[in-house]
Every structure is written in structure tokens, then in C-alpha cells.
Amino acid sequence: MNSTASWAWTLLWPSLPLGVLFALALNFGLYWFFFHSKLGVYLMRGRRHYQGGPSREDLLYEIRHAIIPESILGVITSLALTSNQPGPLPLHLRWSFSAGDIPRILAEIVGILVVYEIYYYGVHYLMHRRRLFPLTHSVHHHTRFPSPQAGTSVNLLEAALFYTFFATMIFGPFHIVALIAVSLEIKFASLTQHLGHEIFPQFVRRSPVLKYINSTRFHQLHHSDNLSRNLGFQTSFLDRAFGTINKKYLDYEKSA
Numbered sequence: 001m002n003s004t005a006s007w008a009w010t011l012l013w014p015s016l017p018l019g020v021l022f023a024l025a026l027n028f029g030l031y032w033f034f035f036h037s038k039l040g041v042y043l044m045r046g047r048r049h050y051q052g053g054p055s056r057e058d059l060l061y062e063i064r065h066a067i068i069p070e071s072i073l074g075v076i077t078s079l080a081l082t083s084n085q086p087g088p089l090p091l092h093l094r095w096s097f098s099a100g101d102i103p104r105i106l107a108e109i110v111g112i113l114v115v116y117e118i119y120y121y122g123v124h125y126l127m128h129r130r131r132l133f134p135l136t137h138s139v140h141h142h143t144r145f146p147s148p149q150a151g152t153s154v155n156l157l158e159a160a161l162f163y164t165f166f167a168t169m170i171f172g173p174f175h176i177v178a179l180i181a182v183s184l185e186i187k188f189a190s191l192t193q194h195l196g197h198e199i200f201p202q203f204v205r206r207s208p209v210l211k212y213i214n215s216t217r218f219h220q221l222h223h224s225d226n227l228s229r230n231l232g233f234q235t236s237f238l239d240r241a242f243g244t245i246n247k248k249y250l251d252y253e254k255s256a
């Protein structure tokens with residue numbers, strides 16, 4: 001086995017299959033907790049956005065279509081976490097840390113999230129055009145009532161459009177802490193959007209600042225009510241600015 005093949009094997013085995021299994025188990029575990037466990041049902045009473053839950057067929061569909069996207073994310077994650085080790089790729093993530101690095105790391109986190117929000121909104125808007133939707137986004141919208149697994153239940157073209165953004169970051173001069181923080185925030189947002197239950201307290205909707213954070217209801221309306229509305233990922237800034245926010249969400253916001 002040559003050095004490149006040895007590097008690839010060390011990179012992917014057994015971390016890749018274990019990582020994919022962990023991601024799938026986490027997503028399914030959240031679904032089970034919120035929809036079936038006594039504690040989850042008790043804690044979320046009055047917060048469910050629709051009756052029942054995803055069907056067995058929909059769950060299996062989402063899991064089946066999430067395996068390859070989760071694997072792609074696993075490869076990107078493995079590359080980032082081993083970027084301080086010798087390898088054939090020109091990865092330039094920074095690993096050294098001192099107190100003086102904190103302002104730059106915080107600026108990188110904010111900058112990446114802002115750029116991704118703009119990128120996501122633009123790509124998401126285009127994917128919902130009539131001719132592009134079947135080619136790019138129909139897998140994700142297989143059901144009007146998704147489970148937490150739906151966040152990575154996408155076809156390969158959609159995966160390429162979004163995951164390329166993350167892949168390019170590991171070649172840039174970002175700090176590994178900034179990438180970990182961004183990845184965790186994006187994963188959290190993806191999971192909360194597809195929980196089917198509102199986890200944010202009412203004061204978030206009443207706050208003149210916090211109300212711009214996308215709630216579970218915000219994205220649920222995108223799936224179940226109007227596909228061309230509520231296109232933002234982490235915030236509703238761009239939807240409010242460009243008139244693509246669902247009026248039902250504004251009513252929901254006022255009801256807090």
C-alpha cells in the first residue's frame with residue numbers, strides 16, 4: 001500500500017463508518033425522544049407543530065437518502081480534524097492557540113456564518129425554482145412533516161451545492177476552533193428546524209433582536225405550508241428583507 005492509500009485508509013477507517021452511524025443514531029434518537037418517549041412527550045406538550053409524526057416509510061426514506069451525504073460530511077470532518085498531520089492535501093487550518101487569537105477566531109466564526117447565511121438563502125431560493133426543484137431539492141421535501149434526519153436527507157447535487165462550501169473552508173487559513181464552532185452551530189440549527197416541536201421559549205419571539213433567530217415553526221411552515229417562503233437557514237433577516245417570509249409565521253410571532 002503506497003503512502004497516499006495508507007493515508008486515506010487511516011483517515012477513513014474506522015472513523016468514517018462510526019461517524020455516520022453516530023450521526024444517524026443521533027438523528028433517530030432525537031426523533032424517538034420527542035415523538036415517542038414519555039419524558040419527551042411530557043416536556044414538549046403543547047409545543048408539537050403537527051399531529052402524529054413522520055411515518056415509518058418517511059423515516060426509512062430519510063435515513064436511506066442521508067447515508068451518502070453523512071458520509072461526505074464525515075470525510076470533510078476527518079480531513080479537518082487531521083489537518084495538523086502530514087498528508088497529500090494542502091490543508092492550511094491553524095491549530096496553535098493563544099489568548100491573542102480569540103478576537104480573530106470570533107471574527108472568523110461570525111464571518112463564516114454570515115457568508116453561509118447569504119449563500120444558503122441564494123441557493124435555497126434557486127433550488128425552489130420550478131425547473132431546478134426536481135433536480136436539486138425534491139428529496140429533502142419528500143414529506144411535509146420531516147424528522148431530524150431530514151437535515152441531511154438530500155440528493156447528491158444538493159449535497160454538492162452545500163457541502164462544497166464546508167469543504168473549501170478546510171483549505172483556508174481558518175482556526176480549527178472556528179470551524180468546530182461553526183459546524184456545531186449549523187448542526188444544531190439543522191436539527192432544531194426539523195424537530196416538529198418548538199424548543200425556543202416564547203420570549204425569543206417577543207424579543208426585538210432574538211426574534212430573527214429561526215425557530216422550529218419557521219422552517220416547519222416552509223415544509224408544510226409554502227415551499228417558496230421562509231428560505232433562510234439560521235435567521236429570518238433575508239426573508240424579511242426580500243419579502244419571502246410566510247405571513248403565518250408573522251402571526252405566530254405576534255401570538256407570543
